[in-house]
Amino acid sequence: MAALNRYELVVLTQGRAHPSSGEDAEYDRRHAEHLEYLESLRAAGALVLYGGSAEPGTRLRAVLLFQAGSLDEARAAAEADPLVRAGYLVIEVIPFVSGFRAPRRSG
Numbered sequence: 001m002a003a004l005n006r007y008e009l010v011v012l013t014q015g016r017a018h019p020s021s022g023e024d025a026e027y028d029r030r031h032a033e034h035l036e037y038l039e040s041l042r043a044a045g046a047l048v049l050y051g052g053s054a055e056p057g058t059r060l061r062a063v064l065l066f067q068a069g070s071l072d073e074a075r076a077a078a079e080a081d082p083l084v085r086a087g088y089l090v091i092e093v094i095p096f097v098s099g100f101r102a103p104r105r106s107g
Helices: 025-044 071-079
Strands: 005-014 047-053 060-066 089-098
Touching: 025 047, 047 089, 060 071, 060 089, 071 089
Parallel strands: none
Antiparallel strands: 005 060, 005 089, 047 060
């Protein structure tokens, strides 16, 4: 039997209400920073994948799959997200194992 691969799953749920796009310049700026931040974590290799809910208005906003090394490291990275810091998103960090290895981006 193959060894299980260990990850940290971060579930992002709705915090304070999100304004509609174009309705609040401050929120729009933070949202752009949020996406840039997630991409920087992915490029650094700590974040394996991320994705948002395709269903508008749900409490579940997104999930992040980290391979940061520990729950504390994944939690710290998620807490540094601009939308989490501003209270728009709330995090839950869960240990996650898989028999499949998530693909790593080359170059």
